[in-house]
Amino acid sequence: MGKMNKAEELADRLHSTAINLLRQVRVQDAATGIAPARLSALSVLVFGGHISLNGLARAEQVRPPTMSRIVDALEAEALVRRRANEQDRRAVVIEATEKGAAILWLGRKRRVKFLAKHLSRLSDAERKQIANAVQAIQKAMMK
Amino acid sequence: MGKMNKAEELADRLHSTAINLLRQVRVQDAATGIAPARLSALSVLVFGGHISLNGLARAEQVRPPTMSRIVDALEAEALVRRRANEQDRRAVVIEATEKGAAILWLGRKRRVKFLAKHLSRLSDAERKQIANAVQAIQKAMMK
DNA sequence: TGCTATAGTTAGCAAGGCTAATTAAAACGC
DNA sequence: GCGTTTTAATTAGCCTTGCTAACTATAGCA
Numbered sequence: 001m002g003k004m005n006k007a008e009e010l011a012d013r014l015h016s017t018a019i020n021l022l023r024q025v026r027v028q029d030a031a032t033g034i035a036p037a038r039l040s041a042l043s044v045l046v047f048g049g050h051i052s053l054n055g056l057a058r059a060e061q062v063r064p065p066t067m068s069r070i071v072d073a074l075e076a077e078a079l080v081r082r083r084a085n086e087q088d089r090r091a092v093v094i095e096a097t098e099k100g101a102a103i104l105w106l107g108r109k110r111r112v113k114f115l116a117k118h119l120s121r122l123s124d125a126e127r128k129q130i131a132n133a134v135q136a137i138q139k140a141m142m143k
Numbered sequence: 144m145g146k147m148n149k150a151e152e153l154a155d156r157l158h159s160t161a162i163n164l165l166r167q168v169r170v171q172d173a174a175t176g177i178a179p180a181r182l183s184a185l186s187v188l189v190f191g192g193h194i195s196l197n198g199l200a201r202a203e204q205v206r207p208p209t210m211s212r213i214v215d216a217l218e219a220e221a222l223v224r225r226r227a228n229e230q231d232r233r234a235v236v237i238e239a240t241e242k243g244a245a246i247l248w249l250g251r252k253r254r255v256k257f258l259a260k261h262l263s264r265l266s267d268a269e270r271k272q273i274a275n276a277v278q279a280i281q282k283a284m285m286k
Numbered sequence: 287t288g289c290t291a292t293a294g295t296t297a298g299c300a301a302g303g304c305t306a307a308t309t310a311a312a313a314c315g316c
Numbered sequence: 317g318c319g320t321t322t323t324a325a326t327t328a329g330c331c332t333t334g335c336t337a338a339c340t341a342t343a344g345c346a
Contacts, residue, residue: 010274011258017277018161090311090324115154118283126279131153133276134160136269140261233293233342
């Protein structure tokens with residue numbers, strides 16, 4: 001398997017574990033009936049409030065044309081709306097509708113419950129380890 | 144933010160952290176010049192050896208037509224080859240070429256080094272926590 | 287032998303990523 | 317104040333990757 005030092009072995013296992021975890025969670029998200037990129041963008045709007053299209057694209061790490069189309073689709077289902085920005089008439093303000101927020105909350109609840117159910121099979125000590133590790137990973141990956 | 148118990152809060156943070164980690168790693172993988180689904184399939188072939196098309200589709204959790212097209216693309220770049228299965232002439236055997244294996248190893252090395260570099264900013268104790276957490280998460284999610 | 291099940295491919299659709307080019311408005315420089 | 321440059325968003329058009337339905341060919345079985 002090639003020579004890897006301990007940090008590299010950890011990196012490798014961490015990577016596989018993250019892939020696996022998200023793969024399983026994605027199945028839950030499918031139940032919302034909203035495609036993944038749309039759900040993710042909607043989530044930013046619901047938790048972060050209104051934002052410009054470019055801002056939303058940056059938050060989701062995609063290019064503006066990609067986000068423009070995602071917002072088109074969300075708007076067509078009345079999950080978000082575009083508003084004019086009075087200060088800058090080039091810009092649009094995007095915000096979740098009540099319907100969008102409600103659907104997102106249901107999906108989020110389902111996803112979190114799914115994960116929490118799995119985590120509940122662990123001991124308190126193991127959950128504490130995960131909580132610590134999450135903080136450490138965030139520290140390691142930030143900036 | 145809605146009422147969540149401790150397990151649910153942990154689930155939520157774990158989820159965001161996994162998303163964030165993979166988002167950053169994906170940038171590294173882009174440097175291989177191989178599209179993500181192709182890179183992932185190639186990885187299964189390099190680390191797992193030859194396998195049938197349906198087997199590879201199952202391993203990657205996609206449908207056979209999707210995998211058939213991914214293998215087409217990999218074959219067009221000489222990263223994998225299709226071989227006949229002598230025992231069952233309906234089946235094909237797919238295997239990585241030398242070129243495919245070499246490129247995959249380079250990409251994997253880059254990805255692991257990137258992650259390891261970030262992890263190296265942590266203390267030994269923090270890395271130990273992550274190692275423990277990885278095991279706990281795998282235990283929680285398996286079955 | 288003939289039915290049924292299995293392996294793989296082909297065709298065609300939808301989602302989501304990109305760049306290049308366009309339009310409109312804002313900001314700047316003189 | 318006016319022309320130029322920059323910025324926000326959209327449109328057009330491409331590629332990748334997921335899917336289902338339908339088809340071909342072979343294997344397995346009764």
